[in-house]
Amino acid sequence: MRHSKTAMEYLLAITRIILLIPIYLFFGLLGLGLLFIYFFSKANYYRTVIFFLQLWAQCSCLFFNIKVKVSHGPKVVPGSLIIANHVGVPDIFVMGACFPSFFVAKSEIKRWPGMGWLTQLGATIFVDRNRKQQVRSTVNQIQYRLKAKCSVILFPEAQATDGKSILPFKSSHFEAAVQLEKPIVPVVIRYHDNKKPSIACWYNINFLTHLVRLLKQKQLDVTIQILPSLEGEVDRKILAKKCYDVMQSSYLASID
Numbered sequence: 001m002r003h004s005k006t007a008m009e010y011l012l013a014i015t016r017i018i019l020l021i022p023i024y025l026f027f028g029l030l031g032l033g034l035l036f037i038y039f040f041s042k043a044n045y046y047r048t049v050i051f052f053l054q055l056w057a058q059c060s061c062l063f064f065n066i067k068v069k070v071s072h073g074p075k076v077v078p079g080s081l082i083i084a085n086h087v088g089v090p091d092i093f094v095m096g097a098c099f100p101s102f103f104v105a106k107s108e109i110k111r112w113p114g115m116g117w118l119t120q121l122g123a124t125i126f127v128d129r130n131r132k133q134q135v136r137s138t139v140n141q142i143q144y145r146l147k148a149k150c151s152v153i154l155f156p157e158a159q160a161t162d163g164k165s166i167l168p169f170k171s172s173h174f175e176a177a178v179q180l181e182k183p184i185v186p187v188v189i190r191y192h193d194n195k196k197p198s199i200a201c202w203y204n205i206n207f208l209t210h211l212v213r214l215l216k217q218k219q220l221d222v223t224i225q226i227l228p229s230l231e232g233e234v235d236r237k238i239l240a241k242k243c244y245d246v247m248q249s250s251y252l253a254s255i256d
Contacts, residue, residue, distance in 0.1 A: 057096025
C-alpha cells in the first residue's frame with residue numbers, strides 16, 4: 001500500500017510538471033512581448049503586467065491544487081504596500097492570486113533556471129541582502145510602482161520560516177510607503193495540511209526537495225487573513241513593529 005501511494009504521488013508530480021512547463025513558457029513569452037510593446041511606457045507596462053501576474057498565480061494555484069480561503073477584511077486599494085509572513089514558495093502563488101501586485105524578492109532567484117526568467121519578466125523587485133547600499137534603489141523601485149497605483153507585496157521577515165511563528169520584521173523597505181503616505185496592509189498566511197512543519201514550508205531543505213514535496217501533495221489548504229491597514233505613521237521602525245505585533249498576535253491565536 002505504501003509503495004502504491006508513493007508511486008501515485010510521483011505520477012502526480014510528473015503530470016503536473018508536464019502541464020506546468022508549457023503554461024509557464026506561455027506566460028514567459030507573453031511577458032517578453034509586453035516588455036517590447038510597452039518599452040517606452042513603464043507605468044503602462046506595470047499596469048498590464050500586473051494583470052497577467054495575477055492570472056499566472058491563479059493558474060499556479062489551480063495546478064498545485066492550492067485551495068485558498070480569504071478571511072475578508074478591509075478592501076485593499078491599488079497602490080498599497082502589502083505585508084505578509086513567509087513560509088515557502090506557495091506564498092507567492094497564494095498572495096499573487098489574491099492581490100494584483102508585484103513582489104519584492106531576494107536576488108538569488110534571478111539565477112534559478114526557468115523561475116529566474118519568469119520573475120524578471122514579471123518586473124519583480126530584487127534585493128541583495130548583502131548590499132545595504134542598495135536599499136535606496138529598492139525603495140525607489142517600490143515607490144515607482146506604488147505611484148503607478150500598483151500594489152507591492154513584501155515579506156519583511158526576509159526569509160522563509162518553519163511556520164511556528166513570525167520572525168521580527170526588517171523595516172528598511174517600509175520607508176517607501178511612509179514617504180508616499182500609502183497604506184500598509186498586513187496579511188497573515190496560514191496553511192492547513194496537518195503536517196509539522198507544513199508541506200508549504202521551505203525551511204532547512206534545498207529548493208528541489210521543497211518543490212518535489214509541493215508537486216507530490218494532492219491538495220494544500222491555506223487561509224489568508226487581511227488585517228486592517230495601517231496609515232499615518234512617520235517612523236518606519238515603529239510601523240514595522242506595529243505590523244509585526246498585529247500579525248504575530250493573529251497568527252499565534254489560530255495555529256492549528
